[in-house]
Amino acid sequence: MTFNAFIQVVVVSVVLGFSPTTVLSATTSSSRHHGALDSGFDIKLPAPVDLVDERPTVIGSVWNYSTQTVGWVWGVLRDNVFSWITPPTASSLTQSVSKQDAVQLFKLLGYAGYKLKEINTDVGLIPYLSFKFGLARELSEADYDYLEAQVEEWQRTNPGIYASLQRKIIDTVMTVNLGGEYKVSTLKVNLLPLPDVAFTMSPKQTFLGEESSVLMQAIQRVERDLRFIKERKNMP
Amino acid sequence: MQGKMTRCTRHIAVFIVAVLSLPLTAAESTSPSPVPPERTTGQVMYMIGSTLMASYTTAIMESLTKNAGLPPAIIANRGSSRGIESFCEGVGLNTPDIVAVSRRIRSTEIESCRSHGVNDIVEIQVGYEASGIVSRRDDQDYPLTLTTLYTAIAAELPKDFNEFFPNKNMRWRDIDPELPNTEIRFVIPVPSLGGRGFMEDRILQGACRIIPEIKTIFRADVRVKQCITLRGDGRITEVDTPYDRSVVQTLASSPAGTLATIPLKFATEHQEFLKVQPFDGVIPNYETVSNKQYKFTRPLYFLVKKAHIKNYRGKGLVFGLREFITEATRESTVGPGGYLAQLGLFPTEKEIREKTRESSLRLVTINR
Numbered sequence: 247m248t249f250n251a252f253i254q255v256v257v258v259s260v261v262l263g264f265s266p267t268t269v270l271s272a273t274t275s276s277s278r279h280h281g282a283l284d285s286g287f288d289i290k291l292p293a294p295v296d297l298v299d300e301r302p303t304v305i306g307s308v309w310n311y312s313t314q315t316v317g318w319v320w321g322v323l324r325d326n327v328f329s330w331i332t333p334p335t336a337s338s339l340t341q342s343v344s345k346q347d348a349v350q351l352f353k354l355l356g357y358a359g360y361k362l363k364e365i366n367t368d369v370g371l372i373p374y375l376s377f378k379f380g381l382a383r384e385l386s387e388a389d390y391d392y393l394e395a396q397v398e399e400w401q402r403t404n405p406g407i408y409a410s411l412q413r414k415i416i417d418t419v420m421t422v423n424l425g426g427e428y429k430v431s432t433l434k435v436n437l438l439p440l441p442d443v444a445f446t447m448s449p450k451q452t453f454l455g456e457e458s459s460v461l462m463q464a465i466q467r468v469e470r471d472l473r474f475i476k477e478r479k480n481m482p
Numbered sequence: 483m484q485g486k487m488t489r490c491t492r493h494i495a496v497f498i499v500a501v502l503s504l505p506l507t508a509a510e511s512t513s514p515s516p517v518p519p520e521r522t523t524g525q526v527m528y529m530i531g532s533t534l535m536a537s538y539t540t541a542i543m544e545s546l547t548k549n550a551g552l553p554p555a556i557i558a559n560r561g562s563s564r565g566i567e568s569f570c571e572g573v574g575l576n577t578p579d580i581v582a583v584s585r586r587i588r589s590t591e592i593e594s595c596r597s598h599g600v601n602d603i604v605e606i607q608v609g610y611e612a613s614g615i616v617s618r619r620d621d622q623d624y625p626l627t628l629t630t631l632y633t634a635i636a637a638e639l640p641k642d643f644n645e646f647f648p649n650k651n652m653r654w655r656d657i658d659p660e661l662p663n664t665e666i667r668f669v670i671p672v673p674s675l676g677g678r679g680f681m682e683d684r685i686l687q688g689a690c691r692i693i694p695e696i697k698t699i700f701r702a703d704v705r706v707k708q709c710i711t712l713r714g715d716g717r718i719t720e721v722d723t724p725y726d727r728s729v730v731q732t733l734a735s736s737p738a739g740t741l742a743t744i745p746l747k748f749a750t751e752h753q754e755f756l757k758v759q760p761f762d763g764v765i766p767n768y769e770t771v772s773n774k775q776y777k778f779t780r781p782l783y784f785l786v787k788k789a790h791i792k793n794y795r796g797k798g799l800v801f802g803l804r805e806f807i808t809e810a811t812r813e814s815t816v817g818p819g820g821y822l823a824q825l826g827l828f829p830t831e832k833e834i835r836e837k838t839r840e841s842s843l844r845l846v847t848i849n850r
Contacts, residue, residue: 387588
């Protein structure tokens with residue numbers, strides 16, 4: 247048997263689902279017998295392999311393999327992918343998000359003076375997930391320098407496009423808060439169905455409404471009276 | 483008629499004298515510094531600023547004198563804050579051309595500069611310097627953290643949210659049982675030195691970012707005031723220039739347990755007397771600062787008045803400022819193998835050096 251014939255036998259036997267050694271032994275025995283005939287010996291030839299009779303078994307094997315594969319893929323999908331696209335429960339979300347340090351963007355927003363106020367989630371065919379941050383404290387110059395240093399450090403260690411987009415959010419917040427008369431009072435980060443960020447800007451100098459103004463005046467009056475009483479008490 | 487004219491003339495004369503005397507009086511009350519004689523022709527540069535950067539400034543000027551033939555500059559080392567104050571007095575030969583600062587110029591100082599006509603400032607970052615905590619060499623180890631240091635030296639400590647009480651900690655062991663049982667004493671720079679600004683910004687406000695009761699104060703001015711006000715019971719000593727020698731003298735005459743904050747460069751120069759303590763778990767040295775393991779570093783800058791720089795047609799006030807900017811941004815000056823690194827300067831990253839060089843040579847001004 248030539249080398250090319252050997253390779254062809256192996257390939258065909260694998261495709262059809264036969265054991266290559268079985269086929270090879272059948273072919274080599276037949277070739278050996280042919281060689282023996284040529285040499286003049288009288289040898290009984292075994293029956294050739296009947297591929298037609300073997301066909302139902304081959305098809306059955308292929309069918310078995312196919313159904314097993316489909317079953318495996320379905321199991322993977324069921325166990326993993328569906329849990330990815332269905333929204334998490336509120337409790338699992340709050341547990342994971344309460345450790346804000348785990349998420350770099352949330353950590354930097356914390357340095358920028360923002361705290362997580364709300365998590366909104368909708369369970370459905372198209373899930374919805376958003377995080378709302380509110381301004382919890384003003385930043386001093388030293389705080390801005392520290393935040394800038396942290397952003398530069400993050401840029402050095404995470405140069406990817408996703409991290410760049412997240413840094414853009416921090417840069418926008420810093421730019422608005424540092425310059426001009428407005429500040430970003432609320433920041434809404436939507437993760438599902440599509441990621442986006444919404445900034446709510448309000449003037450730095452806010453005006454009191456009528457009720458707040460009356461309340462403020464009442465507080466100032468009480469403060470004045472208390473100061474007066476304290477001074478009278480300290481007098482000899 | 484003649485009498486009326488004489489009276490009238492007399493009134494006018496008095497009025498003119500009164501008007502003319504006003505500018506003189508005003509000039510006496512806010513008269514700018516007199517112009518040094520060497521500066522009348524604008525051939526000599528006038529530099530002022532940080533004592534920490536004195537050696538770097540001198541080295542750059544020596545190089546310029548040797549290689550470019552520039553006359554030696556007038557250099558006055560008075561501290562970063564005082565230097566910026568003089569720098570922002572205005573534009574003219576009686577004001578400094580360059581200020582060397584060991585911290586970033588603040589927005590309020592930039593506003594002050596602009597209000598006095600100094601509108602365009604070229605900012606050149608030359609490198610970093612690290613500051614550490616030192617004690618006498620024969621003293622024990624004090625492995626402090628941001629929080630323990632703040633708890634030792636702050637005027638008031640938080641009790642509950644929005645409630646503060648005076649700091650009553652007397653010994654280091656009161657704060658942390660692992661610290662030695664010695665009296666709390668600390669030496670810091672006076673407010674006019676750059677090191678004080680660095681300490682307030684990086685150390686005190688850094689500690690306040692961790693303490694929840696202070697971190698949650700909304701207004702920045704209230705929070706900063708709470709943060710940087712130190713105890714006034716005599717346990718904190720402020721020292722002036724020359725800072726390194728003042729620290730050494732103060733530590734020599736103080737009891738055990740007295741610590742000081744000092745630039746690493748000075749600590750290395752006085753290492754036969756001073757022991758560098760670990761801070762936040764890291765001992766500052768060349769390796770830990772270069773690989774950013776030690777985080778308490780501050781950038782060093784030169785600020786140059788663009789109005790004093792001569793243009794290519796020779797119009798401008800002072801000669802040599804362009805050459806200074808070129809020398810201060812050269813790789814052989816501020817790079818890892820440069821002569822400033824051999825004097826103790828920690829170089830910035832390559833990208834920052836290239837960006838600084840490019841913007842400085844184009845005379846890009848501060849935009850804050």
